[in-house]
Amino acid sequence: MSDATEQTQFDIVVVGGGIVGLSMALLLAQQEMGWRVLVLEARSGHPNNDNEPFDARTTALSSHSRNLFEALGLWPAMQKYASHIHSIHVSDRGHVGMARLHAADASVDALGFVMENHIMVDALGQSLVRAKIPIFWSTTVSAVTLGIDGVTLNLGHKQPHVSAKLLVVADGGASETAAKLGIHTANDDLEQKALVANIGLAKTHAGIAYERFTAAGPLALLPLTACAGSPRAALVWTQATARIDALMQLDDVDFIGALQEEFGYRCGVFKSVGMRACYPINTSVAEEQIRHRVVLVGNSAHHLHPVAGQGLNLALRDVASLAERLARARTEGLDYASVKVLEQYRKSRFEDQRRVIGFTQHVPKLFANRSPVWITGRNTGLLALDLMAPMRRRFMHFGMVGQPSSERHV
Numbered sequence: 263m264s265d266a267t268e269q270t271q272f273d274i275v276v277v278g279g280g281i282v283g284l285s286m287a288l289l290l291a292q293q294e295m296g297w298r299v300l301v302l303e304a305r306s307g308h309p310n311n312d313n314e315p316f317d318a319r320t321t322a323l324s325s326h327s328r329n330l331f332e333a334l335g336l337w338p339a340m341q342k343y344a345s346h347i348h349s350i351h352v353s354d355r356g357h358v359g360m361a362r363l364h365a366a367d368a369s370v371d372a373l374g375f376v377m378e379n380h381i382m383v384d385a386l387g388q389s390l391v392r393a394k395i396p397i398f399w400s401t402t403v404s405a406v407t408l409g410i411d412g413v414t415l416n417l418g419h420k421q422p423h424v425s426a427k428l429l430v431v432a433d434g435g436a437s438e439t440a441a442k443l444g445i446h447t448a449n450d451d452l453e454q455k456a457l458v459a460n461i462g463l464a465k466t467h468a469g470i471a472y473e474r475f476t477a478a479g480p481l482a483l484l485p486l487t488a489c490a491g492s493p494r495a496a497l498v499w500t501q502a503t504a505r506i507d508a509l510m511q512l513d514d515v516d517f518i519g520a521l522q523e524e525f526g527y528r529c530g531v532f533k534s535v536g537m538r539a540c541y542p543i544n545t546s547v548a549e550e551q552i553r554h555r556v557v558l559v560g561n562s563a564h565h566l567h568p569v570a571g572q573g574l575n576l577a578l579r580d581v582a583s584l585a586e587r588l589a590r591a592r593t594e595g596l597d598y599a600s601v602k603v604l605e606q607y608r609k610s611r612f613e614d615q616r617r618v619i620g621f622t623q624h625v626p627k628l629f630a631n632r633s634p635v636w637i638t639g640r641n642t643g644l645l646a647l648d649l650m651a652p653m654r655r656r657f658m659h660f661g662m663v664g665q666p667s668s669e670r671h672v
């Protein structure tokens with residue numbers, strides 16, 4: 263990606279070149295409205311830099327997210343890395359309740375698409391180069407000054423400062439940029455971590471995604487595309503911090519043994535495990551998502567529990583709506599970075615965000631409760647879900663695929 267630009271004045275500066283920030287920049291470029299966009303990213307941009315954390319996460323993309331990548335022209339290159347979810351198997355360890363959700367029940371080809379995050383970041387990054395959007399690597403914001411007409415950012419970069427009409431904050435959970443603006447987040451440190459790793463399987467996963475709730479936290483196994491002909495699945499194992507730290511220390515053989523013990527054999531024998539990484543589960547929601555000339559998106563705005571795979575899908579719906587709202591305001595000759603316009607965006611996203619945030623906060627707590635009354639209730643619920651097609655359909659439109667039914671075909 264190019265980082266050479268003498269320009270210091272932009273329409274929109276996006277801080278954070280993760281999937282959400284890059285998608286936002288590309289959505290603007292795609293509008294062909296001549297937006298002058300700049301992306302600032304803390305990473306160096308050098309591939310395989312061992313000093314930087316590798317994004318080892320894998321995402322279950324909803325069909326809305328898939329369609330967004332299609333609209334950005336990225337899906338044809340991405341799709342060979344996307345594994346289709348044909349069914350979802352939800353269970354409660356040690357109890358009878360279990361639910362199976364099938365794509366056929368919702369009359370769709372797939373309930374979602376599983377893809378490794380680094381594939382998406384690479385595809386978005388290459389597209390950014392083609393769209394000639396500049397990116398300053400190894401750059402963070404050292405100070406932000408908000409004015410009536412614009413925002414000025416001081417950078418620890420060869421370019422000392424840049425200014426823009428609108429600042430889009432997309433630098434992830436625990437956003438440094440939001441903190442510099444004095445924007446507080448309501449944090450909920452669950453004292454848990456999610457361990458992620460790719461697991462080699464002895465038999466094909468048949469497109470089944472498993473979500474298994476255990477006393478100590480949820481365990482998801484998502485179907486991945488095969489590697490050199492060998493079937494693989496992506497593990498997301500959420501547990502108390504101490505337990506994850508211990509699991510990280512195990513050698514591969516003991517780790518696979520512990521996983522097989524916890525998960526059982528419904529996906530066959532686990533043959534191997536790839537690189538393990540873990541992510542703290544600090545869920546947070548920003549107390550302000552917009553200000554005059556500022557908008558927060560992605561994990562900076564709402565950092566959700568990974569259960570049910572909703573965080574990125576929600577954030578992509580947000581940026582799609584934001585880009586559209588900005589374009590409309592500009593076409594109408596309005597100040598697109600004014601509170602008035604940004605408030606319209608916030609209001610339009612309120613209900614979807616409220617429902618998804620509530621759902622992801624509720625589910626882990628529901629399954630963590632070991633009281634017999636709760637166990638009976640949720641097992642009855644899971645069994646009912648398995649038996650009743652209409653209820654199952656409603657769950658599917660809101661559950662792991664994470665999209666309200668009204669936005670299914672966007």
Ligand SMILES: Cc1cc2nc3c(=O)[nH]c(=O)nc-3n(C[C@H](O)[C@H](O)[C@H](O)COP(=O)(O)OP(=O)(O)OC[C@H]3O[C@@H](n4cnc5c(N)ncnc54)[C@H](O)[C@@H]3O)c2cc1C
Pocket residue numbers: 277278279280281282283302303304305319320321322323401402403432433434435438439456458498541559560561562568570571572573574575576577
């Ligand atoms: C284990 C796990 C599994 C998940 N699975 C799913 C799933 O299946 N489906 C789903 O929808 N969601 C899932 N999520 C959530 C999803 O990963 C996040 O919602 C999504 O990655 C958020 O993207 P982001 O771009 O907002 O943040 P990030 O991915 O954190 O990107 C932020 C970017 O900003 C950069 N940055 C940081 N600080 C600065 C700074 N000061 N200045 C400039 N740049 C900075 C970072 O280097 C990074 O590139 C999962 C999350 C976890 C932890």
